[in-house]
């Protein structure tokens with residue numbers, strides 16, 4: 001089947017973007033005083049504050065350069081009260097801490113020491129700090145290392161009963177940095193609170209060749225250039241593992257496979273060092289207050305689907321179901337219900353055997369899948385049949401990779417199929433979820449959910 005006209009348009013746009021692309025600039029430090037701040041924080045000489053005790057001076061935060069090479073936010077703990085901040089630099093650092101304050105504070109209130117994260121074969125240096133004890137639904141400002149640029153971060157709300165939470169999801173992000181960048185632009189129009197990607201990130205294959213390392217550098221540079229809002233808010237990212245994070249893609253292609261941290265780090269050195277979450281053993285779960293739980297799973301890349309990981313998943317899902325989480329949305333790379341590859345391939349079959357029954361048992365309603373480089377939405381599925389109260393599987397990972405052609409609607413489980421680049425805009429409000437798949441032109445390819 002020929003590419004859809006839209007896909008052709010998207011590729012033309014990509015090629016244009018590739019030609020026009022300008023190098024990242026050493027932007028001047030952002031002015032960190034906004035009219036809104038002025039309004040919220042009147043002049044300290046006003047009568048109301050005359051009797052206030054003298055304020056302790058905040059930490060000194062001298063800066064010597066404009067902005068770091070890259071900044072990357074993620075979470076290791078509850079996103080309503082924490083944030084993990086990484087920054088990358090290419091020079092020798094003078095200062096290895098970050099300064100932090102609430103939006104509107106007129107001086108820095110906290111200085112937090114960072115640790116250096118060793119990244120093999122990489123010339124740039126990476127520092128990491130986790131900020132804890134934050135207020136839910138608040139905006140904060142921070143400044144990293146020696147750099148003057150002031151960034152913002154937002155903690156997630158404590159509840160989604162009144163205001164909806166909007167995030168983006170997808171996977172397979174970078175055949176070429178230009179593709180990656182082109183999809184990020186319409187996603188940012190929706191102001192996502194965070195992005196969840198299910199593997200095949202930089203397509204660096206875990207290798208140590210300079211070309212592979214440079215793919216990671218390009219990936220982080222695109223994020224720094226395109227996933228920071230005009231106000232300086234950095235969009236946090238949750239990154240699952242895919243075959244292109246791993247030497248030879250899958251654990252069973254390695255004769256020396258062993259289920260240890262050392263072995264996993266050896267075959268996926270960048271994934272385990274660049275991303276604080278999920279960290280070892282390569283799968284993990286992130287709980288947003290008591291309303292959203294996101295398990296990130298490893299579909300046979302550095303851990304078998306079955307065995308220890310399935311046992312862990314069973315207990316995680318049981319605990320979240322018992323705790324009353326409304327939204328439990330697993331993310332992983334290889335699709336259990338593929339839209340390009342064969343339904344009877346061994347990994348999809350293993351996922352359907354070991355994970356899908358657990359999803360069905362514990363109230364999962366939506367699952368994010370990737371790897372096939374197509375857009376699909378399945379019918380609602382339960383016990384391998386179309387059922388109204390079943391689970392919808394959406395994917396299949398073509399954020400920044402060339403979409404594969406075809407039309408898998410002939411498969412019993414596929415309800416919608418499109419061959420196009422796409423990212424998912426997911427809106428959660430109370431018990432409802434709503435999903436829109438959009439392409440680089442911002443066109444809505446598909447839309448579904450429980451909300452009306």
Ligand SMILES: [Fe+2]
Nearest residue numbers: 172200371401
């Ligand atoms: Fe891929």
Ligand SMILES: [Fe+2]
Nearest residue numbers: 200242243371
């Ligand atoms: Fe893949």
